[in-house]
Amino acid sequence: MxxxxxxxxxxxxxxxxxxxxxxxxxxxxxxxxIMGPNGTGKSTLSxxxxxxxxxxxxxxxxxxxxxxxxxxxxxxxxxxRIFLAYQQPMEIEGVTNSxxxxxxxxxxxxxxxxxxxxxxxxxxxxxELKMRPDLANRYVNEGFSGGEKKRNxxxxxxxxxxxxxxxxxxxxxxDVDALKIVSENVNQLKETGMSMILxxxxxxxxxxxxxxxxxIMINGRIVKSGKADLITKIDQExxxxxxxxxxxxxxxxxxxxxLGTCAVKK
Numbered sequence: 259m260x261x262x263x264x265x266x267x268x269x270x271x272x273x274x275x276x277x278x279x280x281x282x283x284x285x286x287x288x289x290x291x292i293m294g295p296n297g298t299g300k301s302t303l304s305x306x307x308x309x310x311x312x313x314x315x316x317x318x319x320x321x322x323x324x325x326x327x328x329x330x331x332x333x334x335x336x337x338x339r340i341f342l343a344y345q346q347p348m349e350i351e352g353v354t355n356s357x358x359x360x361x362x363x364x365x366x367x368x369x370x371x372x373x374x375x376x377x378x379x380x381x382x383x384x385x386e387l388k389m390r391p392d393l394a395n396r397y398v399n400e401g402f403s404g405g406e407k408k409r410n411x412x413x414x415x416x417x418x419x420x421x422x423x424x425x426x427x428x429x430x431x432x433d434v435d436a437l438k439i440v441s442e443n444v445n446q447l448k449e450t451g452m453s454m455i456l457x458x459x460x461x462x463x464x465x466x467x468x469x470x471x472x473x474i475m476i477n478g479r480i481v482k483s484g485k486a487d488l489i490t491k492i493d494q495e496x497x498x499x500x501x502x503x504x505x506x507x508x509x510x511x512x513x514x515x516x517l518g519t520c521a522v523k524k
Contacts, residue, residue: 260321261286261453262307262422267318269306275316276302278478284422284453291456291464291489294475295497300457301345303475304424307455308342309335322422336366341420343411345427345457350398355410356380358398359417366418383416386446388439404431412443423447424455429463441466461493476506 260283267280276299284290292300306313307320309332320327327335350358359380363371384393387409399407408428415423425444429437444467448454456469464472464486472489474482476497481504482488491499501508 260284261288261323263321264307265319265321267303267306267320268316269302269313270316271302271313276313276478277306280318280478280480282473282480284455286421286453287448287451288471289448289454289456289467289469291458291469291472292475292480293458293472293489293492296459298476299478300475301426302478304342304426304455304457307335307424308332308340333365337368339366339419339421341415341418341423343408343415343423343425343428345430347399347407347411349400349402351400353398354395355398355413356394359414362414363417379417383413386416386443387413389413405433405436408432409436409440412440416443416447419447419450420452422453422455424457426457427459428456429458429460437462438466461489464489474500476501477508481506 262282262284264280264282267277268275269277278299280303282290292303294300302313306315309327309330311332315328322335322338322340327338327340330338360371360376363369363376380394384391389406389409390396393410393413396402399410402410408431411425411428428440428444432440441463444454448467454467456463456467458464468486469489470485472484472486473480474488474492474497482500500506
């Protein structure tokens with residue numbers, strides 16, 4: 259059975275259609291990369307899967323473990339063990355990192371994690387991500403650099419142990435050393451059987467985290483799927499060859515809005 263199955267998914271916002279018929283099937287343990295030009299609906303797809311309320315589903319379905327999640331709120335999808343690492347993580351003043359993650363664990367996993375066990379796992383995660391030792395007492399993402407915010411998203415993922423993780427440009431803002439650290443930790447989670455969707459513009463992330471499948475998204479549709487050789491061709495030649503080959507009309511209305519930040523975190 260598929261872990262995630264998306265069929266003919268169409269979605270709009272403020273009367274503008276952004277997703278125009280997405281089909282995607284992800285099995286347990288698979289890593290799928292989604293690439294494409296700016297404004298083609300990649301972040302919209304992540305928001306729709308997670309249940310962002312500003313998007314309207316006009317057609318199609320999203321099945322998770324065989325059941326439609328369209329009627330579910332964002333927090334209910336999180337309890338199904340779906341996780342979204344934001345492209346632009348939000349700051350939460352007055353809430354410490356440790357409190358945020360521990361309460362998130364209780365809400366998502368449905369159990370109150372033993373404090374000693376939590377501290378042990380939390381400190382191990384901080385060490386593996388090479389983050390500052392005072393992280394536990396810092397407010398969520400407040401005063402963090404771009405790289406620290408992305409590492410913090412991965413720390414949350416490590417602690418919440420989702421079945422499906424959607425990483426929206428997790429490589430954005432990372433220098434080479436930070437990218438290696440983040441990739442090493444993501445690969446550790448991949449080895450546990452976690453399924454992932456990697457949204458990225460750059461081959462460099464996919465040099466470290468090897469996807470099983472690569473999908474190219476243009477104008478709200480997945481127009482081509484393949485494997486590693488497709489990444490290489492896109493890196494060398496861009497998207498113009500594909501647009502020309504498939505006769506894609508780039509004058510179609512593009513995504514007029516950005517995802518923004520959902521009030522309910524995962």
